Amino acid sequence: MADGEQNIFMDAIRRLDKAFEYAAIDEEALEKLKHPNSILQVSIPLRMDDGSLKIYKGYRVQHDSTRGPTKGGIRYHPRVDINEIKALAFWMTFKCAVVGIPFGGAKGGIVVDPKKLSRLELERLSRGFIQKIADFIGPETDIPAPDVYTNAMIMGWMMDEYSKIRRQHVPAIITGKPIPLGGSEGREDATGRGAYYCIKELEKKNGWKPEDKKVAVQGFGNAGMNIARLLYNDGYRIVAVSDSKGAIYNENGLDIDKCIERKKITHQVNHVYSRESFYEYNMAENISNSELLRLDVDILAPAALENVINSNNAEDILAPVIIEVANGPTTYKADDILYAAGKLIIPDILANAGGVTVSYFEWVQNKSGFRWKLEEIHTRLQEIMAREFNAVYALKEKHNISMRTAAYVHSLTRIGKAIEAQGTSKYFLSKGE
Numbered sequence: 001m002a003d004g005e006q007n008i009f010m011d012a013i014r015r016l017d018k019a020f021e022y023a024a025i026d027e028e029a030l031e032k033l034k035h036p037n038s039i040l041q042v043s044i045p046l047r048m049d050d051g052s053l054k055i056y057k058g059y060r061v062q063h064d065s066t067r068g069p070t071k072g073g074i075r076y077h078p079r080v081d082i083n084e085i086k087a088l089a090f091w092m093t094f095k096c097a098v099v100g101i102p103f104g105g106a107k108g109g110i111v112v113d114p115k116k117l118s119r120l121e122l123e124r125l126s127r128g129f130i131q132k133i134a135d136f137i138g139p140e141t142d143i144p145a146p147d148v149y150t151n152a153m154i155m156g157w158m159m160d161e162y163s164k165i166r167r168q169h170v171p172a173i174i175t176g177k178p179i180p181l182g183g184s185e186g187r188e189d190a191t192g193r194g195a196y197y198c199i200k201e202l203e204k205k206n207g208w209k210p211e212d213k214k215v216a217v218q219g220f221g222n223a224g225m226n227i228a229r230l231l232y233n234d235g236y237r238i239v240a241v242s243d244s245k246g247a248i249y250n251e252n253g254l255d256i257d258k259c260i261e262r263k264k265i266t267h268q269v270n271h272v273y274s275r276e277s278f279y280e281y282n283m284a285e286n287i288s289n290s291e292l293l294r295l296d297v298d299i300l301a302p303a304a305l306e307n308v309i310n311s312n313n314a315e316d317i318l319a320p321v322i323i324e325v326a327n328g329p330t331t332y333k334a335d336d337i338l339y340a341a342g343k344l345i346i347p348d349i350l351a352n353a354g355g356v357t358v359s360y361f362e363w364v365q366n367k368s369g370f371r372w373k374l375e376e377i378h379t380r381l382q383e384i385m386a387r388e389f390n391a392v393y394a395l396k397e398k399h400n401i402s403m404r405t406a407a408y409v410h411s412l413t414r415i416g417k418a419i420e421a422q423g424t425s426k427y428f429l430s431k432g433e
């Protein structure tokens with residue numbers, strides 16, 4: 001097992017100590033952020049279509065709510081575990097602070113392989129989870145959203161279930177909903193789009209010509225597909241993409257429109273999940289997911305799961321720029337190896353913050369009962385991503401630190417100031433002078 005997989009939460013909080021050196025905040029704030037506020041574990045009984053009963057384990061973790069209600073997705077995956085959910089909640093706190101939106105961090109998940117469920121079983125499980133966590137979440141306390149293997153339709157079921165429990169329409173309980181059910185324009189591609197805006201800032205700084213740049217994207221789901229599409233439309237050469245079954249590779253660049261078409265045939269029309277892989281369609285040379293990570297490309301975008309870049313493969317990574325579209329794709333040890341090798345990593349808490357930013361826009365629209373146009377969403381998202389990317393970049397240059405440490409300094413400063421504003425020992429122990 002690679003480093004970091006043992007306790008991904010401990011790995012996550014180690015990043016804070018590095019950043020603390022450069023953030024002028026009270027030590028008490030740092031200590032507070034190392035402990036999640038609250039953790040809920042539930043058992044969800046699910047009546048299967050054949051009449052049998054199965055019990056699924058689910059979690060919701062709220063990490064920190066100093067800057068606002070907690071916010072974070074719900075993941076369905078057979079490997080979900082409590083340390084992973086704690087780490088994901090922790091990252092959400094810092095992600096919301098990096099982009100300056102008034103939320104804290106949370107995350108939830110169910111230990112399940114959702115691809116093995118029928119559509120009706122999936123709906124019952126999603127509603128069952130909300131019945132169990134309804135008193136723990138709320139539009140002013142903790143607002144869920146989609147994550148790996150959950151999507152807009154599932155968010156719609158969850159919103160409906162919560163509204164039934166409360167006996168009122170509560171669209172602001174959850175974001176990432178279908179647009180006809182109160183979802184926002186622009187939420188679908190927001191995560192990939194936010195990452196794309198980061199690349200555009202880097203392109204400006206370095207005077208890149210898109211057609212000279214080769215890109216590999218691991219994970220062709222919501223986040224990965226959209227960064228691939230946006231970069232492809234700008235002329236970047238997307239040479240490899242993958243899903244859980246494997247990767248396809250073409251040195252001259254793949255036709256991303258065709259890849260999307262292929263995925264969507266099975267993804268949206270007939271099934272909640274894509275049951276087939278473009279890996280099986282002879283669209284290009286087949287390679288493995290681990291080969292994809294080692295390709296000689298200019299930009300590598302891990303957009304699937306955690307810990308894929310670890311001490312076993314960090315030295316083999318050739319890409320000079322890594323954009324962490326997924327949460328936690330690089331372990332702590334791998335991070336040091338890559339930094340020493342001169343790689344520029346745009347860290348997850350910044351690179352994939354576009355998703356939560358447009359979720360915030362959705363929540364604001366739901367609360368005000370007024371809908372924004374797509375152009376307005378794109379303009380506001382672009383402004384935020386460009387501003388915060390450049391703020392983090394400036395901190396990196398000023399202190400000669402990695403982009404990751406700079407992103408933590410930036411967010412730690414925002415959260416730390418909020419914690420300090422409530423008073424620390426320095427204030428309470430001083431005698432009023």
Ligand code: NAD
Pocket residue numbers: 146147148149150191218219220221222223224242243244245289303304305306325326327328352353355356
């Ligand atoms: P998704 O379910 O839409 O897609 C996941 C993709 O990863 C699929 O293509 C799947 O086939 C692929 N995959 C799964 N296991 C894999 C493996 N072992 N190797 C390679 N590919 C694999 O999920 P998503 O919403 O796109 O989330 C992807 C990542 O982005 C996660 O880390 C998630 O936390 C992060 N993220 C998502 C959002 C969002 O708004 N959806 C926001 C922020 C961060």
